[in-house]
Amino acid sequence: MAGHSKWANIQHRKGRQDDKRGKVWTRVIREIMVAARLGGGDLDTNPRLRLAVEKAKAANMPADNVKRNIDKATGNLEGVHYEEIRYEGYGIGGAAILVDCMTDNRVRTVAEVRHVFAKHGGHMGAEGSVVFQFKHCGQLIFAPGTPEEKVMEVALEAGADDVISHDDGAIEVLTPFAEFEVVKHALEAAGLKPELAEVTMRADNTIELTGDEAQKMQKLLDVLEDLDDTQEVFHNTSLSE
Template identity: 50%
Template sequence: MSGHSKWANIKHKKARMDAKKGKVFTRIAKELTVAAKQGGGDVEANARLKAAIQKAKEANMPNDNIERAIKKGTGEIEGVVYEEINYEGYGPAGVAVLMDVATDNRNRTAAEIRHLFAKHGGNLGESGCVAWMFERKGYITVDMTEEMDGEEIMLVAIECGAEDVFVEEDTVEITTSPESLDQVKEQLDGQGFSISEAEVTMIPSNTIKVTDENDGEKLLKLMEILEDHDDVQNAYANFDIDDNLMEKISL
């Protein structure tokens, strides 16, 4: 979990900055369009679309933007046709990197992603080279307060249907099956817990310890640049960086 946790926490803080640049809306709009194209515009019959709409609302995306993106996906209005691809590669220190990409030009995007990997000490790999190291899971983080008991939250989460629970200093990380995510989130919400994140994501089955400061800096820079790429919807990695080293590294 630590690899996912470290990058997830960085992304969570970074998302606030991205929102100012409009990048969050662009990424969500693309996800809405792709989800509607694949599963139709009926929210109740399309779980992926329902999750994308929820994410859009959490980001305060205007309803007009949401509706327009969905209609582009269903073909009600003209729009760009996106192709979904998974890219895989290795970052500095041999860290596995997996990306969800949505593009209207596969050749252009592949060349750009390959260049970013090469520039920052990694290399883009063949299909299947690292995907086996990740598993799709529901992921929830609960903010801890001084009054909260981590073990109590752990028991409640398991009773709600969680698969695993990890208690950190100021957060509790919960994993579920993708299908159980909404159910567990709703039950935790109903019991008054403060949920800062809830999503279906890819969690590494094992992690690589990064101890070299130079490798750590290059790795986090690579991850940041991949996340900033217009065609990359999500980027995942299986690194673990010690907190002391993390403090020395600035993005």
């Protein structure tokens, strides 16, 4: 991970997400529906659904909307059936990209994703071609200036896998997927509030792109993220304009 630019990359990403708030509810609703359909509508026994509902609350989604979509997914109301599908591909400079989608029309979605890759300098890969470069895990990022020793003590005691100090002062906590909520709650209870906290696909290593290559890669990522069926886009690049 390119430590020197960790904090800048996080702030850059958050800023771009803030500019796309109109799509957040749509994506959260789909996540709620799939999580409830696969694991049931009980928050106490469905950790994926709990995370989705937390995202909904963070996006200021009314509780009635959340309940209605859980009911749709669990058969109490009629609703659309979404399926999850992941596409893998290559971006500028051979960068690895994962595109997680939820769709009610697989044929439409794969055509749209393939078109974006081809139009913006990348290409789709076969299943398994790049996913091995990522790890499914919990990730919490703390701002520079956060007391490192306290973060490390609380996180590791709660079950974190690793605590990484980056060159720019940012602190990154990595957890197993199953321990993410426990570690997050322990850190918050200790007065340590992360700037970013999510379950993600984290690249094992990153490649740095600058100048024209970085701009082209950002354009490719933006267009992939803007597709209606896209939920998340993961990549292994550090981008510097």
